[in-house]
Amino acid sequence: MKISNGSRQRLKASDFDDVTKDLLATAISIYRCLIVTRVPFPQTLIVEMKIAKEAWREASNLADLTVQLTPSLVKMMTRRTSHVRGELKTKMRALTSSHFGFRTSRSTAAIKQNRDLAESLKDESRFVFKDWEMKSGIYKTELIQAAVNDMWFANRNDEGVIHGRYFEPLPVEIIALILTAIECCIDEWITGVKEDIKFSSNAYSSVYVGHLSSLQRFDERTSAYKLLGKIADNILDVARLHAGVDSFQATHATPFGFTDNIFDDVIREYEAETREAAAVARESHKVMDD
Incomplete structure (x- = not known):
């Protein structure tokens, strides 16, 4: 993963390497589907994090890849709830x-x-x-x-x-x-x-x-x-x-x-x-x- 312009900047998908970026795109799409079909109004961040982990796991299985899920990647997904x-x-x-x-x-x-x-x-x-x-x-x-x-x-x-x-x-x-x-x-x-x-x-x-x-x-x-x-x-x-x-x-x-x-x-x-x-x-x- 690469971070540009300092870690305090708001993260964007382009801040990650190509493999991670592609995997993140798939995980975000899955996350959006899981949110609307399960808990459109999650009451806690813990719920959102669990769904983000599931989305990442599913995306990884689809791509047959193993990429570590970091807090930054979780945040990129949970932003999509609203x-x-x-x-x-x-x-x-x-x-x-x-x-x-x-x-x-x-x-x-x-x-x-x-x-x-x-x-x-x-x-x-x-x-x-x-x-x-x-x-x-x-x-x-x-x-x-x-x-x-x-x-x-x-x-x-x-x-x-x-x-x-x-x-x-x-x-x-x-x-x-x-x-x-x-x-x-x-x-x-x-x-x-x-x-x-x-x-x-x-x-x-x-x-x-x-x-x-x-x-x-x-x-x-x-x-x-x-x-x-x-x-x-x-x-x-x-x-x-x-x-x-x-x-x-x-x-x-x-x-x-x-x-x-x-x-x-x-x-x-x-x-x-x-x-x-x-x-x-x-x-x-x-x-x-x-």
């Missing part, structure tokens, strides 16, 4: 604004409309639904798919493809992180005029925990139908297609908690869809028999 969250938030800002119809106008009417819209979306976490006004299609908002596509499956060389094993099956943690980022983007419109809100751990780790808890309860409540798994599998299949990869080839508010009746509604929706599909199939067979 970076990867910030990258997701930046990508979601325009998508969220366009999807829900927030307006940049400074007119009194537009400001009121934006404020009312933001409050409605945050009320009982309506924004997680495909139809947020009717509260149907829980966890099927198109924004989740857009986030996965743009953030990890933009093309064949993106992290979701290269490091696909961390995304299969799609972890519930990554869905919770996306929902938290969407909520942060909505919060930016809560006054009616868009303002930048930092997607920090202090402000949004509790929001993340709330979404994660609701997702886990949804999974438990609908376990007989494996609905969350089916939602996640569909998101992953579409993301792979978006990346140009055949799915068979790729290996600041108090968080709202959904009541069980919301999950019961989803079960009824699923059962109704199943009955309708069966009826259509029976009718088709009847026509063929006639």
Whole structure:
């Protein structure tokens, strides 16, 4: 390893020799994947260091190299924790604004409309639904798919493809992180005029925990139908297609908690869809028999 311009300077990847630099690039990519799929808001540096060590070990195995992991290299990786969250938030800002119809106008009417819209979306976490006004299609908002596509499956060389094993099956943690980022983007419109809100751990780790808890309860409540798994599998299949990869080839508010009746509604929706599909199939067979 070489250090230039004095050890007190902020380290950059270029400060290391070529072998270490290449290995670090792979380790950083793996670290980013491990963070978003396991602990997007790690509460201690120890957690981040453990993930950094795992990422370095995996990168070393891939390259069939043995390079000592130094505190400087660990620091280069752990810096990426907030970076990867910030990258997701930046990508979601325009998508969220366009999807829900927030307006940049400074007119009194537009400001009121934006404020009312933001409050409605945050009320009982309506924004997680495909139809947020009717509260149907829980966890099927198109924004989740857009986030996965743009953030990890933009093309064949993106992290979701290269490091696909961390995304299969799609972890519930990554869905919770996306929902938290969407909520942060909505919060930016809560006054009616868009303002930048930092997607920090202090402000949004509790929001993340709330979404994660609701997702886990949804999974438990609908376990007989494996609905969350089916939602996640569909998101992953579409993301792979978006990346140009055949799915068979790729290996600041108090968080709202959904009541069980919301999950019961989803079960009824699923059962109704199943009955309708069966009826259509029976009718088709009847026509063929006639």
